[in-house]
Amino acid sequence: MTEVALQAVELVRRIEGDVAHTLVNGIDLAVNKGEFVAITGPSGSGKSSLLYLLGLLDAPSEGEVMICGQPTSKLSESERADVRLTRCGFVFQFHFLLPEFTSLDNVLLPMRAAGKMAEGEMRERGLALLSSLGLAEHANKRPNQLSGGQRQRVAIARALANRPEIIVADEPTGALDTKSTEQVFSILRDIADHGQTVIVVTHDPALAARADRRIHIVDGKIAEIAMRDGGELVCEGVS
Amino acid sequence: MKLLFNIAWTHVSTRVRQTLVGMAGVAMGVGFTIMMAGLMQGSQIDFLRQLVDTMPHITIEDERRSVPTQPAEQEYAAVQMADIANVGKRPGIKYPESVMSSLRSWIPGDVAPSVKTTAIIDHGGARIGITLTGIDPRREVHVSKLAAQMREGKLDDLSRAPNAIIIGEALAEKLGVKTGNTVLLVGGQGTQLNSTVAGLFRSGLKRVDESQIYSLAGPAQVMMGQNGVINQLRLRLNDPMAAQKVAAQVEAQTGYKSVSWQEANADLLSTFTVRDFIVLTVMGAMLLTSSFATYNIISTITHEKRQDIAIMKSLGMREYAVRRIFIIESVIIGVVGILFGWILGYLLCYGWSKITIFNPLTGTTVPLQIYYSAMHYVVAGGISLLCCAGAAYFPARKATRVHPVEIIRGAS
Known part of the structure; x- marks a missing residue:
């Protein structure tokens, strides 16, 4: 039986103010463990907002996000931070690495914040992660000494540092050239193939086509879902 | 804590000029406070010594x-007497x-x-x-x-x-x-x-x-x-x-x-109390003012580091932990500044003690009386450290309250 890693139940995110605006409008979604899900949609459709809700970076106005079956709506901000630290890994469009720190120090940051491993063990894991992403020789370089693709790979290594069940990536290839885009997507695919759940927001239909499932969002609602059937994604309509 | 210290140290050590200005501000405040305290207490003790030496206790x-x-x-009980004269x-x-x-x-x-x-x-x-x-x-x-x-x-x-x-x-x-x-x-x-x-x-x-x-x-x-x-x-x-x-x-x-002798000179001693109060107020103001340099630096760093704050929060670091980074930065600036302030304070006291002034009351030339006390150093350092931590707390709290999504969206 397939295990659900992440589930959204009637998720709503509203912006209150002079002009109220609904970013996510009643989305139901279940993502299985080890699944690679791509979220697509036009600009302003609410795909990043949905991703932030799924990654507990933002709190829903209504509805529930369950991570590995555990509801999160009643968690305090500190508890949500703990869940993000240990169970979710984030990759953003821009690398968002701490500029004064080396690649290795950036990767070690979540591990040190969690404080569950000895320093030697953390360094060993950090170097192994960088090595697995082809960055072994760049471990002691600062972000400004790396190319865009290398920085994004360091960001992925940082996201993987605490062995999270879920990796959430918001247009991780949006600022990369074709070669780096290919590298990053291959890495994310590989992560999913090794059992971690990956949810990626992307504008690129070719990349979305390489996911196990593509969810198309329009006006904060799921407009279309396409599932992999053999080699291709086949549209299944709206869930 | 080591992680927070590392981040804080990295922030201050990569902003050498700003950090040095902050440290100089703290050092000046502490140094001049120590000098004022030494001078004030020295002159007071000297005066009291003369008073005590001259008068019976x-x-x-x-x-x-x-x-x-x-x-x-x-x-x-019924007897009540009034207007009694001491005769002879x-x-x-x-x-x-x-x-x-x-x-x-x-x-x-x-x-x-x-x-x-x-x-x-x-x-x-x-x-x-x-x-x-x-x-x-x-x-x-x-x-x-x-x-x-x-x-x-x-x-x-x-x-x-x-x-x-x-x-x-x-x-x-x-x-x-x-x-x-x-x-x-x-x-x-x-x-x-x-x-x-x-x-x-x-x-x-x-x-x-x-x-x-x-x-x-x-x-x-x-x-x-x-x-x-x-x-x-x-x-x-x-x-x-x-x-x-x-x-x-x-x-x-x-x-x-x-x-x-205290009762006989109560008016004089109460003047000392007022003088102490005035001088302490001035010293407190000096230390507080010196901490504004720290406030300015931490405000600048928190503004520059909004994106880093957002990322650290998104990675799962708690708000208070991120806030603590900036307070540690301020404490680093404060501690180093205080150490230099202590040296400055001692040198100022030593320098002042070499100055002689003519006392028109006694008609003699005497050196300025300086009182050296470890308590001056401890109090000036302690108050300065508190001021620094307080100066960092408010900009740090404001900066860490920002929702990371707002910053990430803005940067994207």
């Missing part, structure tokens, strides 16, 4: 603090030798008898009101520093000439008299006495040096018109600061009004 006078009740009042009451302390003997048995110091009266000193057309104190030179050395304050002659010279007196240098200058000259003393009851100036003293307190005269007890008793009277007992304690407590005990034992 406790003076027992032949009067009561309140009018004593009459025996009839004590015996019968002989002044002075009763059985002074017995009182002194009793006091010597328990007070931590010594006691000497004296006769205090007022008179006018007349010389060369100048007539000046003075206080004449008749003393016993052998006992006086145990209760005052008069012997050490002699500039010409010795205390024993009081016994070597008829009606000899010792007068303050300032008074001698006013009268134009020198040692060996004769002056005329005129008592309250018209008694006149030709006295020889046997010596000059300088206490350092102008009001004493201009109005105090010492003689043996005999001439003072003659000026009072009361032979054999002792109207003052003067006490000197091993610990001058215990004078108030001992004075109260003495008064309770003898019944005579016992005035400690």
Whole structure:
């Protein structure tokens, strides 16, 4: 039986103010463990907002996000931070690495914040992660000494540092050239193939086509879902 | 904590110029505060030392603090007496030798008898009101520093000439008299006495040096018109600061009004309290102002690091942990600044202690009195550190309250 890693139940995110605006409008979604899900949609459709809700970076106005079956709506901000630290890994469009720190120090940051491993063990894991992403020789370089693709790979290594069940990536290839885009997507695919759940927001239909499932969002609602059937994604309509 | 310290250290060490400015601000505040405290307390202690050296620590006078009740009042509740006149009451302390003997048995110091009266000193057309104190030179050395304050002659010279007196240098200058000259003393009851100036003293307190005269007890008793009277007992304690407590005990034992040097100079000491308050306020303001440099730096860093703050929060670092990074930065700036401030403070104190000033009251040139105390360093450092932490807390709190999504969206 397939295990659900992440589930959204009637998720709503509203912006209150002079002009109220609904970013996510009643989305139901279940993502299985080890699944690679791509979220697509036009600009302003609410795909990043949905991703932030799924990654507990933002709190829903209504509805529930369950991570590995555990509801999160009643968690305090500190508890949500703990869940993000240990169970979710984030990759953003821009690398968002701490500029004064080396690649290795950036990767070690979540591990040190969690404080569950000895320093030697953390360094060993950090170097192994960088090595697995082809960055072994760049471990002691600062972000400004790396190319865009290398920085994004360091960001992925940082996201993987605490062995999270879920990796959430918001247009991780949006600022990369074709070669780096290919590298990053291959890495994310590989992560999913090794059992971690990956949810990626992307504008690129070719990349979305390489996911196990593509969810198309329009006006904060799921407009279309396409599932992999053999080699291709086949549209299944709206869930 | 190590992670937070590492991040904080990285922030401050990569902003060398800003960090140095902040540290310099703290160092200046701490250094000048230490200097002010040393200077203030030094001058105060020096003044008090002169005061304590010049005056008896406790003076027992032949009067009561309140009018004593009459025996009839004590015996019968219905009796009430008013307008009672002291008719023919002989002044002075009763059985002074017995009182002194009793006091010597328990007070931590010594006691000497004296006769205090007022008179006018007349010389060369100048007539000046003075206080004449008749003393016993052998006992006086145990209760005052008069012997050490002699500039010409010795205390024993009081016994070597008829009606000899010792007068303050300032008074001698006013009268134009020198040692060996004769002056005329005129008592309250018209008694006149030709006295020889046997010596000059300088206490350092102008009001004493201009109005105090010492003689043996005999001439003072003659000026009072009361032979054999002792109207003052003067006490000197091993610990001058215990004078108030001992004075109260003495008064309770003898019944005579016992005035400690603190009580005698209450107005002056209250002025010191006001001065202390003003100086402490100024020092606090200096330290607070110096922490504004730190506030400015932390505000700048938190503004520049909004994106990093958002990322650290999105990675799962708690708000208070991120906030703590900036407080640690401020503490690093504060601690290093305080260390330099301590060095600066010591050097300033040392430099000031080498400066000499002319004291018009005493007519001497004296170095500025500096009081070195570890407490000045601890207090200045402690307050400065608190100011630094406080200065960092508010910009850090504001910065870490920002929702990471807002920053990430903005950057994207």
